[in-house]
Amino acid sequence: MTYALYYWDGLPGRGEFVRLALEQAGAAYIDIARRQDGTDRMLEIMEDDRADAPFAPPFLKDGDLILSQTANILFYLGPRLGLAPESEGERHRLNALQMTIADMVTEAHDTHHPVATGLYYEDQKPEAKRRAADFRTARIPKFLDHFERMLSANPAGPQHVIGHALSYGDLSLHHLLEGLHYAFPQAMTAYGARWPHLEALRTRVASLPNIAAYRVSDRRIPFNESCIFRHYPELDGIETGDDE
Amino acid sequence: MTYALYYWDGLPGRGEFVRLALEQAGAAYIDIARRQDGTDRMLEIMEDDRADAPFAPPFLKDGDLILSQTANILFYLGPRLGLAPESEGERHRLNALQMTIADMVTEAHDTHHPVATGLYYEDQKPEAKRRAADFRTARIPKFLDHFERMLSANPAGPQHVIGHALSYGDLSLHHLLEGLHYAFPQAMTAYGARWPHLEALRTRVASLPNIAAYRVSDRRIPFNESCIFRHYPELDGIETGDDE
Numbered sequence: 001m002t003y004a005l006y007y008w009d010g011l012p013g014r015g016e017f018v019r020l021a022l023e024q025a026g027a028a029y030i031d032i033a034r035r036q037d038g039t040d041r042m043l044e045i046m047e048d049d050r051a052d053a054p055f056a057p058p059f060l061k062d063g064d065l066i067l068s069q070t071a072n073i074l075f076y077l078g079p080r081l082g083l084a085p086e087s088e089g090e091r092h093r094l095n096a097l098q099m100t101i102a103d104m105v106t107e108a109h110d111t112h113h114p115v116a117t118g119l120y121y122e123d124q125k126p127e128a129k130r131r132a133a134d135f136r137t138a139r140i141p142k143f144l145d146h147f148e149r150m151l152s153a154n155p156a157g158p159q160h161v162i163g164h165a166l167s168y169g170d171l172s173l174h175h176l177l178e179g180l181h182y183a184f185p186q187a188m189t190a191y192g193a194r195w196p197h198l199e200a201l202r203t204r205v206a207s208l209p210n211i212a213a214y215r216v217s218d219r220r221i222p223f224n225e226s227c228i229f230r231h232y233p234e235l236d237g238i239e240t241g242d243d244e
Numbered sequence: 245m246t247y248a249l250y251y252w253d254g255l256p257g258r259g260e261f262v263r264l265a266l267e268q269a270g271a272a273y274i275d276i277a278r279r280q281d282g283t284d285r286m287l288e289i290m291e292d293d294r295a296d297a298p299f300a301p302p303f304l305k306d307g308d309l310i311l312s313q314t315a316n317i318l319f320y321l322g323p324r325l326g327l328a329p330e331s332e333g334e335r336h337r338l339n340a341l342q343m344t345i346a347d348m349v350t351e352a353h354d355t356h357h358p359v360a361t362g363l364y365y366e367d368q369k370p371e372a373k374r375r376a377a378d379f380r381t382a383r384i385p386k387f388l389d390h391f392e393r394m395l396s397a398n399p400a401g402p403q404h405v406i407g408h409a410l411s412y413g414d415l416s417l418h419h420l421l422e423g424l425h426y427a428f429p430q431a432m433t434a435y436g437a438r439w440p441h442l443e444a445l446r447t448r449v450a451s452l453p454n455i456a457a458y459r460v461s462d463r464r465i466p467f468n469e470s471c472i473f474r475h476y477p478e479l480d481g482i483e484t485g486d487d488e
Contacts, residue, residue, distance in 0.1 A: 049393065049397055051393070051397040051399065051406075053393065053397075055387075069340040072340045089309045092309075092319070095319070096298070096299075096312045096316045099316060099343070100313065103350075106347075110354070114359065115378060116374070116382065118378065130359045130360070130368075131360065138362055146299050150295050153293055153294050153297075155295065
């Protein structure tokens with residue numbers, strides 16, 4: 001069965017968490033929005049007058065089944081791709097982790113869009129600076145301390161975030177760290193070696209053969225300023241001297 | 245087995261989605277934080293140096309298993325409480341709905357805390373007014389139109405949001421509507437009869453015998469201004485004439 005992934009073209013975004021799992025597993029999938037008319041086909045499904053039309057991308061089609069919400073897609077895919085633990089309890093713990101990562105992703109997005117998703121960044125810059133300052137100083141350490149503890153306290157060792165084998169939680173933490181370093185390089189550097197197990201995981205996942213091959217392929221869309229993780233120096237705590 | 249629910253005392257908050265499911269099912273549960281020293285016991289678990297310490301309340305203990313993240317708790321409880329559909333596909337659709345409700349709850353929270361959760365509302369009032377205006381005019385219709393369509397397009401009829409029987413999704417939509425009407429009564433009234441199936445569901449759930457009994461019990465904490473849904477007239481689009 002070939003999976004069909006629907007997401008916005010031109011940015012890694014939330015779709016990237018699903019792509020990384022599919023790529024690591026070597027699963028057959030089509031990245032619909034990157035095809036001719038793909039975005040139109042995605043919007044048609046979203047706007048269709050049907051009970052299972054998704055609220056927002058990313059969503060995944062597996063045959064007739066439409067799955068939306070990133071963590072929900074991964075909860076479904078995890079066992080099928082060999083990227084989830086065996087026990088029900090650990091699967092729910094992994095699901096909670098993925099949802100907490102999603103919460104942090106939303107907060108990272110809101111650093112540049114604290115007032116309204118429908119407005120340009122330039123129209124909410126003063127608010128963005130205040131929100132980003134709180135994100136850098138309060139939220140980044142709160143979330144990353146938590147994830148670091150999951151690794152350091154894992155009875156099976158700090159190589160994996162849940163249990164003794166690679167799961168989609170490891171892939172997602174890798175991508176989260178990549179995004180934070182892209183968007184907030186100065187702030188992340190200033191934290192130094194505060195999260196050694198997370199940083200080791202980030203590097204280890206990048207060097208997995210399937211992930212390494214994906215990263216240099218044209219299937220991967222680099223981070224950019226249309227994405228959730230945006231590098232605006234003024235939101236990274238750097239004085240740019242521009243007016244607001 | 246008696247479930248133990250951990251949440252902040254004094255507000256319905258995200259814990260209420262779990263409470264409603266437990267109450268409707270008549271399940272045995274203890275609301276830990278409402279007991280003597282309950283909040284201290286909750287914080288102890290969160291701060292413990294263990295791999296399964298939750299990031300934030302609510303969390304649920306079922307024996308030794310700790311479940312966190314509201315939608316994740318309900319995904320686990322749903323089948324056990326008879327409040328989830330039979331098929332795997334429909335369960336994942338219900339999970340996606342619950343996560344979308346959670347997204348809207350976060351956005352409702354951010355109307356009064358758009359800059360930082362750690363600051364007082366009074367310290368972010370101008371930003372709150374801008375964000376709340378966008379929430380009222382753009383986000384409320386976007387989310388509620390979607391939920392209304394799920395009801396109206398349900399092949400089994402608009403009495404339930406998924407399938408032909410009551411699920412935790414119905415209970416959660418009820419509570420979401422209650423919260424929106426509490427926080428934004430003028431804005432919700434102005435929308436008139438735009439969401440007839442949602443409003444009918446809201447009323448129907450309130451009159452389920454177990455829910456009706458719960459609503460008049462002292463186990464229920466009313467909405468208040470410590471909660472996610474806060475009634476600040478100026479955020480409901482009413483000119484209060486105060487300075488910022």
